[in-house]
Amino acid sequence: MDTIVFGLILAAAIIIVLNEKRWIIVTSWVVATVAAFVLFIHHVTTALPLNF
Amino acid sequence: MTTNTSSSASHSRTAATLRAEADYVAGRLGFWAQVLFIVAYVGILSTAMFVFQFGLGEMPCPLCITQRMAMMLASLGPVYVVTQSLRGLLTTTKFMVGLGMAVLGAIVGAIMSTRQVELHILPGDPGYGTAIFGLHLYTWALITFMVVLIFAGVILLFGHEFVPIAPRSRGGRRLAWIIVWALVATIAINMLVVFAEEGFNWFLPDDPTRYMLFG
Incomplete structure (x- = not known):
């Protein structure tokens, strides 16, 4: 997928x-x-244990 | 009376000439500022690839790759402005479109790098890859995206003054075209390298250790 996005x-x-x-x-x-x-969203798999 | 009128007309002409000259200088400055934007990102992307990836053997992670993409997307705004200016087709609308691309690309990139900063923000986490001056590459990436936003903000603050005016000299024009094509070449090389890293898989692993195209 990364190659395709670079192609785009x-x-x-x-x-x-x-x-x-x-x-x-x-x-x-x-x-x-x-x-x-x-592609970025695909790599964001978990919520981080952080408080804001 | 005649002398006063003549003196006033001459004064207005001088003021108009000075203003035109100032606009011309600002326009030229605006052009080279856009070119400098492209040069900066070509330099950053080339350093990431040739120094860190090939030189130090640090394989870029999936989030690092998406940040490289965002840097390229942000740079395409100035590429649009510079190429249109070199062709003599640049309008204020096209200038705004180019700045819009830069701003949106920088926002997308800032979201990506913020995510990676947060992944390693807890005390005791060593971070990913080598740190430069105490900051990891994804933190530097976030700083560059902030710089892009500041750059666009400052340019917009001045309104139309920094609408680029392309150089007339053959050398200046050739240099600008070389830099534009250097960015295109940088994108093409990144595409080939990421293909080597990813191989025929759909996605990169979270922590890549080898070029999967070569087994």
Whole structure:
């Protein structure tokens, strides 16, 4: 999954550098960001024994 | 009377010229500030990979990898601003979009690094990996995300003054393009390295010890 997310970030980077349409750029960036966050959520498995 | 009018017009012209020059200098400063943002994260990501991962043999954990991702996502904002500026297509809207990407990327990264800081926050916990100047890499990552938020806040505080103006010189423009492509190359190299670390598994183990692609 990590490789796929890096692939999405790389695709977003190339689109941002080469493309000029704002909605395509923002969409590719949002897709990559959501994918990275979902991966992070997957790794958050337990509530920490901390009090705030 | 004529002398006074002429003197006043000349004064206004001088003030307008000075203001235009100040805007130009601020615009150029704004451009190189965005480039510096990209340089900083390319340097940090390269140090993490070439010094800590390859040099010291410290395998990045899954949370470390997600923080690298957030650094790249935050850097794509300035990449957007710089490339649009170099093409002469940058508008205030596009500038705001770029800063928005940087801010949201930094917030996502701060959430990720805060989680890892909390994992090791209890007294007696040795932390994960080598500490630099007493702070572990995930704590430094959190600091860099805070710096990004401060950077974006300061730029926004000035309104349109720091909307970047690309350099006219061929050398300056070439340097900016090289730095933009250096970030793209950094992302590509990270993708290959994480593929070596993860192999054909869906997820990294919590405490990776070897490159699973090679057995």
